[in-house]
Amino acid sequence: MESKWLEDFVSLAETRSFSRSAELRHVTQPAFSRRIQSLEAWLGTDLIDRTSYPTRLTAAGEVFYEQAVEMLGQINNTRALLRGKRPTAQTTVDFAVPHTLSLTYMPKWLSSLESGFGSINTRLIALNVHDAVMTIVEGGCDLLLCYHHPRQPVQLDASRYDMLTMGTETLRPYSRCDRNGKPDYVFPGGSRAPLPFLSYTSNAYLGRMVELMMADIKRPLHLEKHYETDMSESLKMMALEGHGVAFLPESSVVREVRNRQLARADGATADWEVEMEIRLYRERPTAQRAGKAIVARLWEYLVDQDQVRHERQKASARGRAGDKRE
Numbered sequence: 001m002e003s004k005w006l007e008d009f010v011s012l013a014e015t016r017s018f019s020r021s022a023e024l025r026h027v028t029q030p031a032f033s034r035r036i037q038s039l040e041a042w043l044g045t046d047l048i049d050r051t052s053y054p055t056r057l058t059a060a061g062e063v064f065y066e067q068a069v070e071m072l073g074q075i076n077n078t079r080a081l082l083r084g085k086r087p088t089a090q091t092t093v094d095f096a097v098p099h100t101l102s103l104t105y106m107p108k109w110l111s112s113l114e115s116g117f118g119s120i121n122t123r124l125i126a127l128n129v130h131d132a133v134m135t136i137v138e139g140g141c142d143l144l145l146c147y148h149h150p151r152q153p154v155q156l157d158a159s160r161y162d163m164l165t166m167g168t169e170t171l172r173p174y175s176r177c178d179r180n181g182k183p184d185y186v187f188p189g190g191s192r193a194p195l196p197f198l199s200y201t202s203n204a205y206l207g208r209m210v211e212l213m214m215a216d217i218k219r220p221l222h223l224e225k226h227y228e229t230d231m232s233e234s235l236k237m238m239a240l241e242g243h244g245v246a247f248l249p250e251s252s253v254v255r256e257v258r259n260r261q262l263a264r265a266d267g268a269t270a271d272w273e274v275e276m277e278i279r280l281y282r283e284r285p286t287a288q289r290a291g292k293a294i295v296a297r298l299w300e301y302l303v304d305q306d307q308v309r310h311e312r313q314k315a316s317a318r319g320r321a322g323d324k325r326e
Helices: 003-015 018-024 028-045 061-080 101-103 106-116 129-139 203-218 232-240 256-258 294-326
Strands: 092-098 121-125 143-148 160-176 195-200 223-229 244-249 260-266 273-285
Touching: 003 018, 003 028, 003 129, 028 160, 061 101, 092 101, 092 129, 092 294, 101 106, 101 121, 101 143, 106 294, 121 129, 121 203, 129 143, 129 273, 143 203, 160 256, 160 294, 195 203, 195 232, 195 273, 203 273, 232 244, 244 273, 244 294, 256 260, 256 294, 273 294
Parallel strands: 092 121, 092 143, 195 223, 195 244
Antiparallel strands: 143 273, 160 244, 160 260, 160 273
């Protein structure tokens, strides 16, 4: 048996989709299906109920899912031990975070967190969205911070994982601009002069969000791909050099927009933007896996802060309603 078979199966159990998991695992669907079949052959039992759609696990598959997660965790811990990288101390909180959020959201959020919660030791693992999700599934981190959108959801079992919504992020197009803030490139472009497009790769989470948004656009949009990467920071640097227009998270360009280095390329309309949630996940503690005390205290603090925020929003809404009645 190969460990990648376990990773494949855990992904399939989470997504309940062969095509989606094959995409996330960066293999063709036929190859992915063969690997699942190889795992079933090695185990001597069916893990997938192939008489139903959408994909559903058999009773054996449900049991094996928990075991597969445990095995992957043990494999990763053993590998870390043999490499001389022992698991971090019980006083350190391990975060798995997509690259973009690690640069744009995490530093400011930690500063705000420490001002209320107190000093905290952290270890950040920067990954793509899929690998960040797999890290918490495999027991390789304490907390997962990631994007979420209803059409591109992070599918973690709600009975196993707790979740808090930390905020929102808006993805929209930006271009280099002049000193007056006028962008070099403005949507929608023209059929005879398409705009140079700085694109995400198709397997990048933000790339899939751009694809979904473009599929919904009713107005013609004329773009010609000039550059492709899975890193938003790389797209930003290319846009700053004037190579084209790029869809970037709003939080990543605050300084550049303020300094009139970048400007919105959408004419300040909402036609070409999408809003995503920023979510924080943890595996719910159990008698068998209690987790770190520091993580439990931190989560309790964040839940309390979330409740305070909701109460303030309710009070503000009541105040606005009262003003309207007057």
